[in-house]
Amino acid sequence: MYKVLVVERISDKGVAKLQAQQDFQVDVKLNLPREELLQIIPGYDAIVVRSVTKINEEFYGHATGLKVVGRAGNGVDNIEMEGATQRGIIVVNTPESNIISACEHTIGLLLASCRNTVRAHKMIESRKWDRDGLKGMELYGKTLGIIGLGRIGGLLATRMQAFGMKIIAYDPYIADGRFRKYNARKCETLEELLKNADVISIHTPKTEETMNMITYKEWLKCKKGVRVVNCARGGLYNEQDLARAIREGIVASAGIDVLVDEPKPISPLIDLPQCVLTPHLGADTFEAQDNVGLAIAEEVIAALHGEIVANAVNLPALPASELDAVKAQMTLAEDLGKLYYQLQHDAINKVEVIYSGAMADMETDMITRAVLKGVFEPVLKERVNYVNAMITANGRGVEVVESKESGTASLLRVNICTKSGKFTVAGNTTPEGAVRIKDIDGYQFDCEPAPYMLGINNVDKPGMIGRIGTVLGAENVNIGNMQVSRNAKNDVAMMLMTVDSAVDPATLHTIQAFEGITKAANIRM
Numbered sequence: 001m002y003k004v005l006v007v008e009r010i011s012d013k014g015v016a017k018l019q020a021q022q023d024f025q026v027d028v029k030l031n032l033p034r035e036e037l038l039q040i041i042p043g044y045d046a047i048v049v050r051s052v053t054k055i056n057e058e059f060y061g062h063a064t065g066l067k068v069v070g071r072a073g074n075g076v077d078n079i080e081m082e083g084a085t086q087r088g089i090i091v092v093n094t095p096e097s098n099i100i101s102a103c104e105h106t107i108g109l110l111l112a113s114c115r116n117t118v119r120a121h122k123m124i125e126s127r128k129w130d131r132d133g134l135k136g137m138e139l140y141g142k143t144l145g146i147i148g149l150g151r152i153g154g155l156l157a158t159r160m161q162a163f164g165m166k167i168i169a170y171d172p173y174i175a176d177g178r179f180r181k182y183n184a185r186k187c188e189t190l191e192e193l194l195k196n197a198d199v200i201s202i203h204t205p206k207t208e209e210t211m212n213m214i215t216y217k218e219w220l221k222c223k224k225g226v227r228v229v230n231c232a233r234g235g236l237y238n239e240q241d242l243a244r245a246i247r248e249g250i251v252a253s254a255g256i257d258v259l260v261d262e263p264k265p266i267s268p269l270i271d272l273p274q275c276v277l278t279p280h281l282g283a284d285t286f287e288a289q290d291n292v293g294l295a296i297a298e299e300v301i302a303a304l305h306g307e308i309v310a311n312a313v314n315l316p317a318l319p320a321s322e323l324d325a326v327k328a329q330m331t332l333a334e335d336l337g338k339l340y341y342q343l344q345h346d347a348i349n350k351v352e353v354i355y356s357g358a359m360a361d362m363e364t365d366m367i368t369r370a371v372l373k374g375v376f377e378p379v380l381k382e383r384v385n386y387v388n389a390m391i392t393a394n395g396r397g398v399e400v401v402e403s404k405e406s407g408t409a410s411l412l413r414v415n416i417c418t419k420s421g422k423f424t425v426a427g428n429t430t431p432e433g434a435v436r437i438k439d440i441d442g443y444q445f446d447c448e449p450a451p452y453m454l455g456i457n458n459v460d461k462p463g464m465i466g467r468i469g470t471v472l473g474a475e476n477v478n479i480g481n482m483q484v485s486r487n488a489k490n491d492v493a494m495m496l497m498t499v500d501s502a503v504d505p506a507t508l509h510t511i512q513a514f515e516g517i518t519k520a521a522n523i524r525m
Contacts, residue, residue, distance in 0.1 A: 001025055002304045003043060007032055008050040010072045014293020018048075021301055038062040046300050048072060051280070052263070055079040060087060068092065068303040071313075072296040073283060074099075075233060077206055081314055091313040092299035096151070097291040098283035103155040105282045106201055106231040109255025113276045114139065114199075114227055116253075137198075137227065137252070140164040145197025147213070148204035148232070149174050149184060151395070156201060157182040168193055173341070173379045175349050175397035176419065194221040199229070205380060206233035214238065219245035225252040231282045235260035243268040246275070257282050311388060326362060328433035329412065330370040330386075335435055335449045335525055336414050336425045337374020342523045343440070343455055346418035350399040351375060357410035359428075368402050371414055378524075411438070443485035443494040450480060450498035453523035454508075459516035460486055460493040468511055472499065475507045492518055 004018055006028045018026045027044075038059065041047065046068035049055065055069055060083045069079060071093040084091050112118055115136035123130060144160050146153045146169040157167045161183060169184040170193040179186040187193040190213075194200070200222070204210045215238045219226075228251055230237055239260055245251040246269075254275045259267045262280060269275045283292065295311075303309045333353075340348075353368045372389035376396075384392050393400050413426040426439035437447045440455070458464045465484065472479060480498040487493070503522055512520045 002045045003027070004046045004048065004300060004304075005029065005041065005044045006048040007037065007053055008048070008072070010048060010050075010296060011290045011293030013290050014072070014295075014297040017294060017297035018300065024301075024304075041066065046070060046304055048296060048300065049078070051075070051078055053078060055084070057083050060084070060089075063089075068300055070296045070300040070303075072292045073097075075206060076313055077233065085314045089314075090303045090309065092296070092303055092309055092311050093313055094292050094295040094299065095311060097295045098285075098288035099151045099155060101285040101288035102231055102282040103152050103159065104285075105257060105278070106152070106156055106203075106229055106255075107159060109231065109257060109276055109278065110139075110199065110201065110227070110229050113229070113253040113255040113274075118276050119273055137225075139199070142166070142198035143168055143196055145169070145187070145193040145200045146184065147171070147190070147193065147200065147202040149178055149182065150203060152232075153201075153203040154178070154182050156203070157184050165199075168196055172345055172347060173376075173396070175347050177349075177397035181397070190218070191221055194218055195223070197226060198223060199227045201229040201231075202236050203232050204236060206235065207379070209379070211235050212238045214242070216241035216244055219250050222250060224250060226250070227253050227255075229255040231255075231257040234258040234262055239267050239269055243272060246272050312386075326364075326366055328429040328435065329359060329362065329367050332412055332427050332429050332435045333367045333370035333414075334374035334377075335437070336412065336427055337371040337376075338378060338525060339425050339437075339440060339455075339523065340375055340416045340423060341378045343519075343521050344416070344418075344423050346420050348375070348396075348398050348416055348418055350401060350415075350417035351393065352401045352403070352415035352417065354403050354405060354413040354415070355411075356405040356407040356413070359410045359412055360404035360406070364402065364404075367412070368400065371412075372400065375416070413439070437496070440485075440494065440496065442487050443496075445483050445485055445496050447481065447483050447496050447498070449525045451525050452499045452502050453525065454495070454497045454499060454503060455519075455521050455523050456495040456497075456511065456517065457492055457519040458495065458514075459518070460491050461516060464493075464514075464516060465495070467514060468495070471507060471510055472503070475504070477501060477503055477507070 002024050004024055004026045009030060015028060018024055041063045042065055045065060048070040050072050066089050069089060069091045071079060074093060074095045076093055079091055116134045120134050142165055144165045144167050146157055149169045149171040161167060167184040168187050169179060170187040170190050213236050256269055256275060257278045258280055299309055299311055353371050355364055369386045369389040372393050373384050373386055376384045376392055411426055411428050416423040423441050427437045429435055435449055437445050437449060478500040480500055482497040484493055484495050508520055511517060
């Protein structure tokens, strides 16, 4: 008998679907005090949460029998993923269930903020009939800048063209075909979008790269009187800087559904009459809640029954016997995929996965999926897993081609094709299952990946290794292994090194500033 605990509200249909399982005991206990939750969680196999309950190391320390965390909704900001993965806990979510509701709420906030709807309503409530200071802006003929052309961004582009808006978009991780699909002009840089948009709406996941993505210096690049919306995640716009931009007249109005400190209502935006704010209502429709409830119930049921889980965020729910046969090759494939976006930034058009030697005789479907998981994980951390990796690639307009070649050497080669050319990585595994990186874009290595690595391109001349080692040593960064490869095509060499800890941005900037260094990048495996 599996015990499932539901601690945040999902639809009655979702609860009923869980309760219909003969081998499930389902307890619905909403608004539990933290102490009580930690006390009872050892007895449960699965927990269903939304965005409030913190699933962190403290929680995992008590959840000794937990197998599944079900996040009813899209983001997993409240779930500490590494702890779940280390313990073999499957985390599932429902990324497709509320996208229409989120898109429609984005449009609602945009219209309300552009037409001063809330201020006008409050005036009528106070028994005043005065239109002074309430003049709004038409959307027809204006340019909408969409940051993040994913699922919701694509829906927004389609719907706002019906308003007669021109669509521009910025998403460095989306292939050109998706921009064409949504009739959106591609902006090569964020600055290009900011300079040209009359209205800005952001639809990116919350990552280290996107947190505080728009600060005061970005607002200074915008048209005076720009209108902005955020129905994605709190903190993508720096709230202090947005408030300043509003007070200075740079931003005319803002429609905000998400705040960085939610659910605490302490944002500086709250006191500004130019802002329309709602308490994270993007997915709060009857239809979306039914969809989310049913979807998360299906995911939890599948995960506990050991079936394939379509939205497993961290681990595939596959029989251990099938995973064991290709485990080392999947690790290799994922590591090779992770190298791309950490060393390059061009949007991908095609991924070619080529197997040779003994690897060509293996069942390669999961290995190819592992390549794609590695490729997209650095930029879409919470959304990519072995099961949905192919869907992720297709949704981003990336063609995936798998081929097999005869040969004596067992090798996995991945070609990342962009409009600028082709980036190649290759590797293999030892009989003991160790992963070896053999090639990075024409540079030959024989390196075992480590959690923290550095990739440095430099003009091939004496003294470079010593200077870099001195800087790292001064910052107490220990070098585990270093290999240098020369490329016969030019006079630029590449260093690939493993280090015992992450290199902070300031130290990396110091290295990048050295004469002769053409590129330096942190690599996290």
